[in-house]
Amino acid sequence: MIKFLNRRLKLGILTQNIEFDAEIKKIEKEIKDKVTKKFAGSLAIRMVDSGSCNACETECNALSNPYYNLERLGIYFVASPRHADVMLISGIMTFNMTPHVKEAYEQIPAPKWIITLGDCPAMESVFEKTYAIQAPISDHLKVTHHIQGCPPSPQTIIQGLLDFLRKI
Protein backbone atom coordinates (compact mmCIF):
# COMPACT_ATOMS: atom_id res chain seq x y z
CA MET A 1 0.00 0.00 0.00
CA ILE A 2 2.80 2.40 0.93
CA LYS A 3 4.57 1.52 -2.29
CA PHE A 4 1.42 2.35 -4.18
CA LEU A 5 0.92 5.68 -2.41
CA ASN A 6 4.53 6.59 -3.10
CA ARG A 7 4.08 5.95 -6.76
CA ARG A 8 0.80 7.80 -6.76
CA LEU A 9 2.48 10.89 -5.30
CA LYS A 10 5.35 10.69 -7.77
CA LEU A 11 3.03 10.41 -10.75
CA GLY A 12 0.94 13.40 -9.69
CA ILE A 13 -2.40 14.25 -11.25
CA LEU A 14 -2.31 13.31 -14.91
CA THR A 15 -5.31 15.39 -15.85
CA GLN A 16 -3.22 18.48 -15.20
CA ASN A 17 -0.19 17.34 -17.12
CA ILE A 18 -1.11 16.89 -20.70
CA GLU A 19 -0.41 19.05 -23.69
CA PHE A 20 -4.06 19.18 -24.63
CA ASP A 21 -4.83 20.50 -21.20
CA ALA A 22 -4.32 24.10 -22.26
CA GLU A 23 -7.12 23.66 -24.75
CA ILE A 24 -9.38 21.83 -22.35
CA LYS A 25 -8.76 24.46 -19.64
CA LYS A 26 -10.48 26.96 -21.85
CA ILE A 27 -13.58 24.86 -22.42
CA GLU A 28 -13.52 23.20 -19.02
CA LYS A 29 -15.04 26.15 -17.22
CA GLU A 30 -17.67 26.66 -19.85
CA ILE A 31 -18.69 22.98 -19.72
CA LYS A 32 -18.90 23.07 -15.93
CA ASP A 33 -20.97 26.27 -15.96
CA LYS A 34 -23.33 24.93 -18.60
CA VAL A 35 -23.76 21.59 -16.81
CA THR A 36 -24.46 23.43 -13.56
CA LYS A 37 -26.93 25.80 -15.17
CA LYS A 38 -28.76 23.48 -17.53
CA PHE A 39 -28.48 20.12 -15.74
CA ALA A 40 -28.24 21.12 -12.06
CA GLY A 41 -24.60 20.04 -11.89
CA SER A 42 -24.79 16.60 -13.41
CA LEU A 43 -25.31 15.51 -16.98
CA ALA A 44 -26.13 11.80 -17.18
CA ILE A 45 -25.38 10.04 -20.45
CA ARG A 46 -26.60 6.61 -21.49
CA MET A 47 -24.31 5.23 -24.18
CA VAL A 48 -25.94 2.83 -26.63
CA ASP A 49 -24.13 0.93 -29.36
CA SER A 50 -26.39 0.32 -32.33
CA GLY A 51 -23.83 -1.66 -34.33
CA SER A 52 -20.37 -0.12 -34.25
CA CYS A 53 -16.91 -1.67 -34.60
CA ASN A 54 -16.28 -1.05 -30.88
CA ALA A 55 -13.81 1.79 -31.51
CA CYS A 56 -16.31 4.46 -30.44
CA GLU A 57 -17.02 2.52 -27.23
CA THR A 58 -13.30 2.23 -26.55
CA GLU A 59 -12.91 6.00 -26.93
CA CYS A 60 -15.84 6.59 -24.57
CA ASN A 61 -14.19 4.31 -22.04
CA ALA A 62 -11.01 6.33 -22.53
CA LEU A 63 -12.93 9.40 -21.34
CA SER A 64 -12.80 7.92 -17.84
CA ASN A 65 -9.04 7.34 -17.85
CA PRO A 66 -6.85 9.56 -15.68
CA TYR A 67 -5.93 11.84 -18.60
CA TYR A 68 -9.45 12.93 -19.47
CA ASN A 69 -11.43 12.09 -16.33
CA LEU A 70 -14.71 13.39 -17.68
CA GLU A 71 -16.52 13.00 -14.37
CA ARG A 72 -14.72 16.01 -12.91
CA LEU A 73 -16.82 18.13 -15.27
CA GLY A 74 -20.06 16.70 -13.93
CA ILE A 75 -20.67 14.40 -16.90
CA TYR A 76 -21.44 10.77 -16.06
CA PHE A 77 -22.13 7.61 -18.01
CA VAL A 78 -25.06 5.86 -16.36
CA ALA A 79 -26.16 2.24 -16.43
CA SER A 80 -29.87 2.70 -17.08
CA PRO A 81 -31.71 4.86 -19.62
CA ARG A 82 -34.08 5.78 -16.79
CA HIS A 83 -31.27 7.70 -15.11
CA ALA A 84 -30.22 9.50 -18.26
CA ASP A 85 -30.67 12.96 -19.74
CA VAL A 86 -28.91 12.22 -22.99
CA MET A 87 -28.62 9.15 -25.16
CA LEU A 88 -25.28 8.88 -26.93
CA ILE A 89 -25.64 6.54 -29.91
CA SER A 90 -22.78 5.03 -31.82
CA GLY A 91 -22.95 2.48 -34.60
CA ILE A 92 -24.71 2.05 -37.88
CA MET A 93 -28.19 1.11 -36.55
CA THR A 94 -28.45 -2.50 -37.61
CA PHE A 95 -31.76 -4.11 -38.46
CA ASN A 96 -31.50 -6.27 -35.34
CA MET A 97 -30.69 -3.39 -32.95
CA THR A 98 -33.25 -0.87 -34.21
CA PRO A 99 -36.19 -1.97 -32.00
CA HIS A 100 -33.93 -2.14 -28.92
CA VAL A 101 -32.46 1.33 -29.48
CA LYS A 102 -35.94 2.76 -29.86
CA GLU A 103 -37.09 0.99 -26.71
CA ALA A 104 -34.12 2.34 -24.74
CA TYR A 105 -34.95 5.85 -25.95
CA GLU A 106 -38.53 5.49 -24.80
CA GLN A 107 -37.30 4.59 -21.32
CA ILE A 108 -35.49 7.91 -20.89
CA PRO A 109 -37.59 10.41 -18.96
CA ALA A 110 -38.30 13.72 -20.72
CA PRO A 111 -36.73 16.15 -21.37
CA LYS A 112 -34.26 14.08 -23.35
CA TRP A 113 -31.78 14.55 -26.17
CA ILE A 114 -29.90 12.34 -28.62
CA ILE A 115 -26.28 12.84 -29.58
CA THR A 116 -24.87 10.62 -32.32
CA LEU A 117 -21.25 9.60 -32.06
CA GLY A 118 -18.94 8.80 -34.95
CA ASP A 119 -19.52 8.64 -38.68
CA CYS A 120 -21.62 5.45 -38.64
CA PRO A 121 -24.93 6.75 -37.22
CA ALA A 122 -24.96 9.56 -39.78
CA MET A 123 -24.21 7.02 -42.56
CA GLU A 124 -21.02 8.92 -43.37
CA SER A 125 -18.59 6.07 -42.70
CA VAL A 126 -17.03 3.64 -45.19
CA PHE A 127 -19.81 1.13 -44.69
CA GLU A 128 -22.31 0.97 -47.49
CA LYS A 129 -26.01 0.38 -47.26
CA THR A 130 -27.01 -3.26 -46.99
CA TYR A 131 -30.22 -5.01 -46.02
CA ALA A 132 -28.99 -5.09 -42.41
CA ILE A 133 -28.26 -1.38 -42.03
CA GLN A 134 -30.88 1.20 -41.09
CA ALA A 135 -28.73 4.30 -40.62
CA PRO A 136 -28.94 7.28 -40.64
CA ILE A 137 -30.40 7.34 -37.18
CA SER A 138 -32.11 10.65 -37.91
CA ASP A 139 -34.59 8.62 -39.99
CA HIS A 140 -35.78 6.95 -36.81
CA LEU A 141 -35.21 9.37 -33.93
CA LYS A 142 -34.74 13.11 -33.46
CA VAL A 143 -31.02 13.84 -33.25
CA THR A 144 -29.96 17.05 -31.49
CA HIS A 145 -26.22 16.93 -32.08
CA HIS A 146 -23.70 14.90 -34.06
CA ILE A 147 -20.04 14.29 -33.19
CA GLN A 148 -17.99 13.42 -36.25
CA GLY A 149 -14.99 11.11 -36.49
CA CYS A 150 -14.07 7.49 -37.16
CA PRO A 151 -13.82 7.18 -34.24
CA PRO A 152 -13.84 10.67 -32.68
CA SER A 153 -10.91 11.00 -30.27
CA PRO A 154 -11.71 11.61 -26.58
CA GLN A 155 -10.74 15.24 -27.15
CA THR A 156 -13.24 15.56 -30.00
CA ILE A 157 -15.94 13.96 -27.87
CA ILE A 158 -15.40 16.47 -25.04
CA GLN A 159 -15.50 19.33 -27.55
CA GLY A 160 -18.63 17.80 -29.07
CA LEU A 161 -20.34 17.64 -25.69
CA LEU A 162 -19.59 21.33 -25.19
CA ASP A 163 -21.06 22.14 -28.60
CA PHE A 164 -24.16 20.21 -27.59
CA LEU A 165 -24.41 22.14 -24.31
CA ARG A 166 -24.15 25.40 -26.21
CA LYS A 167 -26.87 24.32 -28.59
CA ILE A 168 -29.60 23.55 -26.08
Next chain:
Amino acid sequence: MRFIARYAKELEKSFEIVTVYENEIQKEKISKENPSIKTLAKKHPCAIWFERKMHDDFGIVIEDAFDARPLVHQERFPKNIHPLRKNFQEKKINEAPYVQYKYEAIKGDGVFQVAVGPIHAGIIEPGHFQFSQAGEEMLHLEVRHFYKNRGIEKMLEGKTLKEAKPIIERISGNESIAYQICWRDIALQASSQELSLSLQKRDAFLLELERIIHHLTDLGFIPNDAGFGTALAYASKLCEDARRKMQEFTGHRFGFGAINFENSYINIIETKEWLKNLHKSISYFKEWIIDIPSLWDRFDTTGKLHIKKAIKYDSVGVVARASGLSIDRRLTPFYLKHDFVMSNEISGDVSARFKLRLAEVFNSLTMMKNFLEEDSSKMKLQAPKDGEYMSFCESSIGELFMAIDIKDSKIERFFVRDPSFVNWQALHLMMYDDIIADFPLINKSCDLSYAGSDL
Protein backbone atom coordinates in the same frame (compact mmCIF):
# COMPACT_ATOMS: atom_id res chain seq x y z
CA MET B 1 -8.00 -32.48 -35.91
CA ARG B 2 -8.87 -28.94 -34.94
CA PHE B 3 -11.93 -27.52 -36.64
CA ILE B 4 -11.50 -23.94 -37.79
CA ALA B 5 -14.46 -22.87 -39.90
CA ARG B 6 -17.29 -23.99 -42.11
CA TYR B 7 -18.95 -21.79 -44.67
CA ALA B 8 -20.89 -21.92 -47.91
CA LYS B 9 -20.57 -20.17 -51.23
CA GLU B 10 -22.89 -19.96 -54.15
CA LEU B 11 -21.59 -21.22 -57.49
CA GLU B 12 -23.45 -21.07 -60.78
CA LYS B 13 -25.22 -24.39 -60.49
CA SER B 14 -24.56 -25.49 -56.94
CA PHE B 15 -23.56 -24.52 -53.43
CA GLU B 16 -20.10 -25.35 -52.22
CA ILE B 17 -19.57 -26.10 -48.54
CA VAL B 18 -16.02 -25.47 -47.37
CA THR B 19 -14.88 -27.00 -44.10
CA VAL B 20 -11.53 -25.84 -42.83
CA TYR B 21 -9.54 -27.96 -40.40
CA GLU B 22 -6.07 -27.25 -39.09
CA ASN B 23 -4.36 -29.43 -41.68
CA GLU B 24 -7.06 -30.07 -44.20
CA ILE B 25 -9.70 -28.33 -46.27
CA GLN B 26 -12.75 -30.26 -47.37
CA LYS B 27 -15.06 -29.13 -50.14
CA GLU B 28 -18.45 -30.52 -50.91
CA LYS B 29 -20.84 -29.54 -53.70
CA ILE B 30 -24.58 -29.75 -53.14
CA SER B 31 -27.48 -29.09 -55.46
CA LYS B 32 -29.30 -25.76 -55.40
CA GLU B 33 -32.67 -27.40 -55.27
CA ASN B 34 -33.36 -28.58 -51.75
CA PRO B 35 -29.82 -27.94 -50.53
CA SER B 36 -28.98 -29.90 -47.42
CA ILE B 37 -25.91 -31.10 -45.52
CA LYS B 38 -25.11 -33.24 -42.52
CA THR B 39 -24.05 -31.57 -39.29
CA LEU B 40 -20.54 -31.68 -37.87
CA ALA B 41 -21.73 -30.50 -34.48
CA LYS B 42 -21.76 -33.99 -33.00
CA LYS B 43 -18.00 -34.13 -33.27
CA HIS B 44 -17.23 -30.40 -33.15
CA PRO B 45 -19.91 -28.65 -31.07
CA CYS B 46 -18.83 -25.20 -32.23
CA ALA B 47 -19.76 -26.09 -35.82
CA ILE B 48 -23.38 -25.46 -34.89
CA TRP B 49 -23.15 -21.67 -35.17
CA PHE B 50 -21.46 -21.98 -38.55
CA GLU B 51 -24.26 -24.26 -39.72
CA ARG B 52 -27.08 -22.18 -38.30
CA LYS B 53 -25.53 -19.14 -39.96
CA MET B 54 -25.32 -21.06 -43.24
CA HIS B 55 -29.01 -21.76 -43.00
CA ASP B 56 -29.85 -18.10 -42.43
CA ASP B 57 -27.51 -16.86 -45.14
CA PHE B 58 -28.22 -19.40 -47.89
CA GLY B 59 -31.21 -21.48 -46.84
CA ILE B 60 -29.15 -24.65 -46.64
CA VAL B 61 -30.91 -27.19 -44.44
CA ILE B 62 -28.90 -29.03 -41.80
CA GLU B 63 -30.53 -32.46 -41.93
CA ASP B 64 -29.67 -33.90 -38.56
CA ALA B 65 -29.14 -30.71 -36.60
CA PHE B 66 -30.22 -30.83 -32.96
CA ASP B 67 -30.57 -27.06 -33.06
CA ALA B 68 -32.25 -25.56 -36.11
CA ARG B 69 -33.16 -22.17 -34.69
CA PRO B 70 -32.19 -19.08 -36.67
CA LEU B 71 -28.91 -17.51 -35.58
CA VAL B 72 -28.37 -14.20 -37.35
CA HIS B 73 -31.99 -13.59 -38.23
CA GLN B 74 -33.81 -12.40 -35.15
CA GLU B 75 -37.43 -12.11 -34.08
CA ARG B 76 -38.48 -9.50 -36.61
CA PHE B 77 -36.45 -10.70 -39.58
CA PRO B 78 -38.66 -11.61 -42.57
CA LYS B 79 -38.99 -15.32 -43.27
CA ASN B 80 -37.52 -17.07 -46.31
CA ILE B 81 -34.99 -14.37 -47.07
CA HIS B 82 -31.44 -15.61 -47.52
CA PRO B 83 -29.35 -12.48 -48.01
CA LEU B 84 -26.08 -14.07 -49.15
CA ARG B 85 -27.69 -15.67 -52.20
CA LYS B 86 -26.64 -13.93 -55.36
CA ASN B 87 -30.20 -13.18 -56.44
CA PHE B 88 -30.91 -11.22 -53.24
CA GLN B 89 -30.09 -7.60 -54.00
CA GLU B 90 -32.42 -5.61 -51.78
CA LYS B 91 -30.96 -2.75 -49.77
CA LYS B 92 -33.86 -2.56 -47.40
CA ILE B 93 -36.01 -5.14 -45.71
CA ASN B 94 -39.15 -4.54 -43.70
CA GLU B 95 -39.86 -5.77 -40.23
CA ALA B 96 -41.92 -8.95 -40.14
CA PRO B 97 -44.34 -9.87 -37.34
CA TYR B 98 -42.57 -10.79 -34.10
CA VAL B 99 -41.81 -14.50 -33.71
CA GLN B 100 -40.58 -15.50 -30.27
CA TYR B 101 -37.09 -17.04 -30.08
CA LYS B 102 -37.02 -20.22 -28.02
CA TYR B 103 -34.16 -19.99 -25.56
CA GLU B 104 -32.36 -22.99 -24.13
CA ALA B 105 -33.76 -23.10 -20.64
CA ILE B 106 -33.58 -25.50 -17.76
CA LYS B 107 -36.96 -25.94 -16.11
CA GLY B 108 -37.72 -27.26 -12.66
CA ASP B 109 -38.81 -26.46 -9.17
CA GLY B 110 -37.42 -23.07 -8.18
CA VAL B 111 -35.35 -22.72 -11.36
CA PHE B 112 -35.79 -19.36 -13.03
CA GLN B 113 -34.48 -17.47 -16.05
CA VAL B 114 -32.48 -14.26 -16.03
CA ALA B 115 -32.33 -12.33 -19.30
CA VAL B 116 -29.44 -9.89 -19.74
CA GLY B 117 -29.10 -7.54 -22.68
CA PRO B 118 -28.86 -6.81 -25.58
CA ILE B 119 -28.12 -3.37 -24.12
CA HIS B 120 -25.84 -3.75 -21.10
CA ALA B 121 -25.20 -1.52 -18.11
CA GLY B 122 -21.78 -0.28 -19.15
CA ILE B 123 -20.19 1.18 -22.26
CA ILE B 124 -20.08 -2.13 -24.06
CA GLU B 125 -21.30 -3.78 -27.24
CA PRO B 126 -24.81 -5.30 -27.43
CA GLY B 127 -25.47 -9.01 -27.03
CA HIS B 128 -27.87 -11.19 -25.09
CA PHE B 129 -27.19 -13.68 -22.29
CA GLN B 130 -29.92 -15.97 -20.98
CA PHE B 131 -29.22 -17.65 -17.66
CA SER B 132 -31.00 -20.56 -16.01
CA GLN B 133 -30.57 -20.01 -12.29
CA ALA B 134 -31.01 -22.05 -9.14
CA GLY B 135 -30.76 -19.23 -6.65
CA GLU B 136 -27.38 -17.61 -7.23
CA GLU B 137 -25.91 -20.57 -9.02
CA MET B 138 -25.79 -20.64 -12.79
CA LEU B 139 -27.18 -23.85 -14.22
CA HIS B 140 -26.92 -22.85 -17.83
CA LEU B 141 -26.15 -19.89 -20.04
CA GLU B 142 -27.12 -19.33 -23.62
CA VAL B 143 -25.14 -16.71 -25.51
CA ARG B 144 -27.21 -15.07 -28.19
CA HIS B 145 -25.61 -12.48 -30.44
CA PHE B 146 -25.77 -11.05 -33.95
CA TYR B 147 -27.50 -7.86 -32.88
CA LYS B 148 -24.67 -6.02 -34.59
CA ASN B 149 -24.93 -7.90 -37.87
CA ARG B 150 -24.18 -5.30 -40.54
CA GLY B 151 -24.16 -7.62 -43.55
CA ILE B 152 -20.40 -7.14 -44.07
CA GLU B 153 -20.10 -10.28 -46.23
CA LYS B 154 -22.71 -9.00 -48.67
CA MET B 155 -21.35 -5.46 -48.54
CA LEU B 156 -17.93 -6.57 -49.76
CA GLU B 157 -19.14 -8.63 -52.70
CA GLY B 158 -18.43 -6.99 -56.04
CA LYS B 159 -15.69 -4.76 -54.65
CA THR B 160 -12.01 -4.87 -55.54
CA LEU B 161 -9.55 -5.84 -52.80
CA LYS B 162 -8.48 -2.21 -52.57
CA GLU B 163 -12.02 -0.91 -52.18
CA ALA B 164 -12.69 -3.54 -49.51
CA LYS B 165 -9.75 -2.56 -47.32
CA PRO B 166 -11.30 0.41 -45.43
CA ILE B 167 -14.32 -1.74 -44.59
CA ILE B 168 -12.29 -4.79 -43.54
CA GLU B 169 -10.19 -2.72 -41.14
CA ARG B 170 -13.36 -1.49 -39.45
CA ILE B 171 -14.98 -4.89 -38.86
CA SER B 172 -13.67 -5.01 -35.30
CA GLY B 173 -11.99 -1.86 -34.03
CA ASN B 174 -9.86 -3.58 -31.40
CA GLU B 175 -8.41 -6.06 -33.90
CA SER B 176 -8.05 -3.71 -36.85
CA ILE B 177 -4.34 -4.42 -37.48
CA ALA B 178 -4.95 -8.18 -37.42
CA TYR B 179 -7.77 -7.87 -39.97
CA GLN B 180 -5.52 -5.72 -42.13
CA ILE B 181 -2.72 -8.27 -41.95
CA CYS B 182 -5.11 -11.02 -43.06
CA TRP B 183 -6.16 -8.78 -45.95
CA ARG B 184 -2.50 -8.03 -46.72
CA ASP B 185 -1.61 -11.73 -46.93
CA ILE B 186 -4.51 -12.40 -49.28
CA ALA B 187 -3.57 -9.42 -51.45
CA LEU B 188 0.00 -10.73 -51.63
CA GLN B 189 -1.10 -14.25 -52.50
CA ALA B 190 -3.40 -12.91 -55.19
CA SER B 191 -0.62 -10.95 -56.85
CA SER B 192 2.06 -13.67 -56.24
CA GLN B 193 4.30 -11.20 -54.46
CA GLU B 194 6.38 -11.47 -51.33
CA LEU B 195 6.71 -8.93 -48.59
CA SER B 196 10.16 -7.59 -47.75
CA LEU B 197 11.50 -8.49 -44.33
CA SER B 198 11.49 -4.90 -43.15
CA LEU B 199 7.82 -4.45 -44.04
CA GLN B 200 7.02 -7.74 -42.33
CA LYS B 201 8.75 -6.44 -39.24
CA ARG B 202 6.89 -3.14 -39.27
CA ASP B 203 3.51 -4.85 -39.61
CA ALA B 204 4.40 -7.34 -36.86
CA PHE B 205 5.47 -4.41 -34.67
CA LEU B 206 2.08 -2.76 -35.09
CA LEU B 207 0.25 -6.04 -34.45
CA GLU B 208 2.09 -6.42 -31.14
CA LEU B 209 1.34 -2.80 -30.25
CA GLU B 210 -2.34 -3.50 -30.87
CA ARG B 211 -2.09 -6.60 -28.69
CA ILE B 212 -0.50 -4.59 -25.87
CA ILE B 213 -3.25 -1.96 -26.05
CA HIS B 214 -5.95 -4.62 -25.95
CA HIS B 215 -4.33 -6.62 -23.14
CA LEU B 216 -3.71 -3.48 -21.06
CA THR B 217 -7.39 -2.56 -21.36
CA ASP B 218 -8.30 -5.99 -20.02
CA LEU B 219 -5.66 -5.92 -17.29
CA GLY B 220 -7.50 -2.86 -16.00
CA PHE B 221 -11.07 -3.97 -16.59
CA ILE B 222 -10.76 -7.49 -15.14
CA PRO B 223 -9.76 -6.27 -11.62
CA ASN B 224 -12.31 -3.47 -12.01
CA ASP B 225 -15.05 -6.07 -12.43
CA ALA B 226 -13.85 -7.66 -9.21
CA GLY B 227 -14.24 -4.29 -7.47
CA PHE B 228 -10.62 -3.14 -7.65
CA GLY B 229 -10.95 0.15 -9.52
CA THR B 230 -7.43 1.46 -8.95
CA ALA B 231 -6.06 -1.15 -11.33
CA LEU B 232 -8.30 0.25 -14.06
CA ALA B 233 -7.06 3.78 -13.44
CA TYR B 234 -3.46 2.59 -13.65
CA ALA B 235 -3.83 0.29 -16.66
CA SER B 236 -6.04 2.69 -18.62
CA LYS B 237 -3.33 5.33 -18.24
CA LEU B 238 -0.78 2.94 -19.79
CA CYS B 239 -3.31 1.98 -22.43
CA GLU B 240 -3.86 5.62 -23.38
CA ASP B 241 -0.09 6.13 -23.64
CA ALA B 242 0.17 3.14 -25.99
CA ARG B 243 -2.75 4.35 -28.07
CA ARG B 244 -1.10 7.73 -28.50
CA LYS B 245 1.98 5.88 -29.72
CA MET B 246 -0.20 4.09 -32.24
CA GLN B 247 -1.39 7.52 -33.40
CA GLU B 248 2.21 8.65 -33.67
CA PHE B 249 3.27 5.61 -35.74
CA THR B 250 0.25 5.21 -37.97
CA GLY B 251 -1.63 8.52 -37.84
CA HIS B 252 -4.64 6.82 -36.29
CA ARG B 253 -5.39 5.86 -32.69
CA PHE B 254 -6.66 2.43 -33.77
CA GLY B 255 -4.27 1.97 -36.68
CA PHE B 256 -7.00 2.17 -39.35
CA GLY B 257 -5.22 2.30 -42.69
CA ALA B 258 -1.86 1.39 -41.13
CA ILE B 259 -0.96 -1.68 -43.19
CA ASN B 260 -0.28 -0.10 -46.57
CA PHE B 261 2.94 -1.64 -47.98
CA GLU B 262 4.77 1.51 -47.03
CA ASN B 263 7.27 1.99 -44.29
CA SER B 264 7.54 5.32 -42.57
CA TYR B 265 10.25 6.63 -40.31
CA ILE B 266 10.18 5.60 -36.67
CA ASN B 267 12.56 7.12 -34.16
CA ILE B 268 14.21 3.97 -32.84
CA ILE B 269 16.00 5.43 -29.84
CA GLU B 270 12.89 7.17 -28.58
CA THR B 271 10.74 4.11 -29.18
CA LYS B 272 13.16 1.81 -27.36
CA GLU B 273 13.15 4.22 -24.44
CA TRP B 274 9.37 4.22 -24.43
CA LEU B 275 9.25 0.42 -24.54
CA LYS B 276 11.67 0.27 -21.64
CA ASN B 277 9.56 2.65 -19.57
CA LEU B 278 6.40 0.76 -20.40
CA HIS B 279 8.13 -2.45 -19.35
CA LYS B 280 9.01 -0.83 -16.03
CA SER B 281 5.47 0.44 -15.46
CA ILE B 282 3.95 -2.96 -16.19
CA SER B 283 6.51 -4.73 -14.00
CA TYR B 284 5.43 -2.45 -11.19
CA PHE B 285 1.78 -3.18 -11.98
CA LYS B 286 2.45 -6.92 -11.86
CA GLU B 287 4.32 -6.77 -8.57
CA TRP B 288 1.61 -4.64 -7.04
CA ILE B 289 -1.39 -6.62 -8.21
CA ILE B 290 0.06 -10.06 -7.42
CA ASP B 291 0.14 -8.84 -3.81
CA ILE B 292 -3.60 -8.18 -3.43
CA PRO B 293 -5.00 -11.39 -1.91
CA SER B 294 -8.68 -10.41 -2.00
CA LEU B 295 -8.41 -9.97 -5.76
CA TRP B 296 -6.91 -13.40 -6.34
CA ASP B 297 -9.57 -14.82 -4.10
CA ARG B 298 -12.04 -13.73 -6.77
CA PHE B 299 -9.86 -14.76 -9.73
CA ASP B 300 -8.72 -18.22 -8.67
CA THR B 301 -11.00 -21.10 -9.70
CA THR B 302 -13.57 -18.68 -11.19
CA GLY B 303 -14.72 -19.35 -14.74
CA LYS B 304 -12.77 -22.52 -15.25
CA LEU B 305 -12.49 -24.00 -18.73
CA HIS B 306 -11.05 -27.50 -18.56
CA ILE B 307 -8.51 -28.41 -21.23
CA LYS B 308 -10.69 -31.29 -22.43
CA LYS B 309 -13.56 -28.87 -23.02
CA ALA B 310 -11.26 -26.35 -24.68
CA ILE B 311 -10.16 -29.06 -27.15
CA LYS B 312 -13.69 -30.30 -27.71
CA TYR B 313 -14.96 -26.82 -28.46
CA ASP B 314 -11.97 -25.99 -30.69
CA SER B 315 -11.16 -22.89 -28.61
CA VAL B 316 -8.46 -20.53 -29.80
CA GLY B 317 -6.41 -17.62 -28.58
CA VAL B 318 -6.07 -16.39 -25.02
CA VAL B 319 -8.90 -18.66 -23.83
CA ALA B 320 -7.23 -21.80 -25.25
CA ARG B 321 -3.74 -20.90 -24.07
CA ALA B 322 -4.99 -20.19 -20.55
CA SER B 323 -6.45 -23.71 -20.48
CA GLY B 324 -3.15 -25.31 -21.45
CA LEU B 325 -3.43 -25.53 -25.22
CA SER B 326 -0.55 -24.32 -27.38
CA ILE B 327 -2.42 -22.68 -30.22
CA ASP B 328 -0.86 -19.56 -31.62
CA ARG B 329 -0.46 -18.50 -35.24
CA ARG B 330 2.74 -16.72 -34.29
CA LEU B 331 4.50 -20.04 -33.97
CA THR B 332 6.51 -19.42 -37.14
CA PRO B 333 10.27 -19.13 -37.84
CA PHE B 334 9.85 -15.38 -38.37
CA TYR B 335 8.37 -14.80 -34.92
CA LEU B 336 10.61 -17.33 -33.18
CA LYS B 337 13.63 -15.54 -34.60
CA HIS B 338 12.40 -12.38 -32.92
CA ASP B 339 12.06 -14.03 -29.50
CA PHE B 340 8.45 -15.13 -29.56
CA VAL B 341 7.70 -17.33 -26.55
CA MET B 342 4.45 -19.26 -26.31
CA SER B 343 2.80 -18.23 -23.05
CA ASN B 344 0.71 -20.87 -21.33
CA GLU B 345 -1.27 -21.33 -18.17
CA ILE B 346 -2.96 -24.53 -17.13
CA SER B 347 -5.66 -23.68 -14.63
CA GLY B 348 -8.05 -22.23 -17.26
CA ASP B 349 -9.70 -19.82 -14.81
CA VAL B 350 -9.91 -16.02 -14.67
CA SER B 351 -6.54 -15.81 -12.94
CA ALA B 352 -4.96 -17.92 -15.70
CA ARG B 353 -6.30 -15.60 -18.38
CA PHE B 354 -5.16 -12.57 -16.40
CA LYS B 355 -1.64 -13.92 -15.89
CA LEU B 356 -1.44 -15.03 -19.49
CA ARG B 357 -2.24 -11.52 -20.69
CA LEU B 358 0.49 -10.13 -18.45
CA ALA B 359 3.01 -12.63 -19.79
CA GLU B 360 2.01 -11.87 -23.38
CA VAL B 361 2.42 -8.13 -22.85
CA PHE B 362 6.00 -8.68 -21.67
CA ASN B 363 6.74 -10.96 -24.62
CA SER B 364 5.20 -8.45 -27.03
CA LEU B 365 7.43 -5.71 -25.63
CA THR B 366 10.52 -7.85 -26.23
CA MET B 367 9.44 -8.68 -29.76
CA MET B 368 8.60 -5.06 -30.56
CA LYS B 369 12.13 -4.09 -29.62
CA ASN B 370 13.46 -6.71 -32.01
CA PHE B 371 11.14 -5.66 -34.81
CA LEU B 372 12.37 -2.08 -34.78
CA GLU B 373 14.29 -1.17 -37.89
CA GLU B 374 14.97 2.07 -39.66
CA ASP B 375 13.47 1.71 -43.05
CA SER B 376 11.32 3.65 -45.46
CA SER B 377 10.83 1.18 -48.28
CA LYS B 378 7.71 0.98 -50.36
CA MET B 379 6.14 -1.78 -52.32
CA LYS B 380 3.74 -1.63 -55.21
CA LEU B 381 1.01 -4.19 -55.31
CA GLN B 382 0.35 -5.86 -58.68
CA ALA B 383 -3.15 -6.53 -59.93
CA PRO B 384 -4.69 -9.56 -58.19
CA LYS B 385 -5.29 -12.79 -60.09
CA ASP B 386 -8.61 -14.57 -59.81
CA GLY B 387 -8.73 -17.45 -57.36
CA GLU B 388 -9.56 -18.60 -53.87
CA TYR B 389 -7.36 -17.32 -51.08
CA MET B 390 -7.13 -17.92 -47.34
CA SER B 391 -5.06 -16.37 -44.57
CA PHE B 392 -4.55 -16.52 -40.82
CA CYS B 393 -3.37 -14.04 -38.23
CA GLU B 394 -3.09 -14.12 -34.44
CA SER B 395 -5.14 -11.14 -33.27
CA SER B 396 -5.20 -9.96 -29.67
CA ILE B 397 -8.15 -12.32 -29.06
CA GLY B 398 -6.91 -15.33 -30.98
CA GLU B 399 -6.63 -16.94 -34.36
CA LEU B 400 -8.31 -14.95 -37.11
CA PHE B 401 -9.23 -16.70 -40.36
CA MET B 402 -10.13 -14.94 -43.59
CA ALA B 403 -11.09 -16.34 -46.97
CA ILE B 404 -11.66 -14.30 -50.12
CA ASP B 405 -12.65 -15.57 -53.56
CA ILE B 406 -11.77 -13.25 -56.41
CA LYS B 407 -13.54 -13.47 -59.75
CA ASP B 408 -12.99 -10.94 -62.57
CA SER B 409 -10.80 -8.93 -60.13
CA LYS B 410 -13.80 -8.44 -57.81
CA ILE B 411 -14.62 -10.14 -54.54
CA GLU B 412 -17.00 -13.01 -55.23
CA ARG B 413 -17.27 -14.26 -51.65
CA PHE B 414 -15.85 -12.83 -48.45
CA PHE B 415 -15.74 -14.89 -45.30
CA VAL B 416 -14.04 -14.13 -42.02
CA ARG B 417 -14.09 -16.06 -38.78
CA ASP B 418 -13.23 -13.96 -35.80
CA PRO B 419 -11.65 -15.91 -32.92
CA SER B 420 -14.62 -14.77 -30.84
CA PHE B 421 -17.02 -16.71 -33.06
CA VAL B 422 -15.77 -20.03 -31.68
CA ASN B 423 -14.82 -18.81 -28.21
CA TRP B 424 -18.30 -17.41 -27.53
CA GLN B 425 -19.59 -20.93 -27.86
CA ALA B 426 -17.31 -22.15 -25.07
CA LEU B 427 -18.33 -19.37 -22.68
CA HIS B 428 -21.21 -21.28 -21.11
CA LEU B 429 -18.83 -24.09 -20.09
CA MET B 430 -17.04 -21.73 -17.71
CA MET B 431 -20.17 -21.00 -15.68
CA TYR B 432 -21.07 -24.23 -13.98
CA ASP B 433 -19.23 -23.79 -10.69
CA ASP B 434 -19.94 -20.11 -10.27
CA ILE B 435 -22.63 -17.68 -9.21
CA ILE B 436 -24.24 -15.15 -11.52
CA ALA B 437 -22.31 -12.27 -9.93
CA ASP B 438 -19.14 -13.82 -11.35
CA PHE B 439 -20.40 -13.62 -14.90
CA PRO B 440 -19.17 -10.10 -15.76
CA LEU B 441 -15.75 -11.04 -14.44
CA ILE B 442 -15.61 -14.25 -16.48
CA ASN B 443 -16.90 -12.54 -19.62
CA LYS B 444 -14.37 -9.74 -19.29
CA SER B 445 -11.50 -12.16 -18.69
CA CYS B 446 -12.19 -13.68 -22.14
CA ASP B 447 -12.86 -10.24 -23.66
CA LEU B 448 -14.38 -11.46 -26.88
CA SER B 449 -15.48 -9.24 -29.71
CA TYR B 450 -19.16 -8.84 -30.54
CA ALA B 451 -18.68 -6.85 -33.73
CA GLY B 452 -16.17 -9.33 -35.14
CA SER B 453 -18.38 -12.34 -34.60
CA ASP B 454 -21.64 -10.64 -35.65
CA LEU B 455 -20.13 -9.22 -38.86
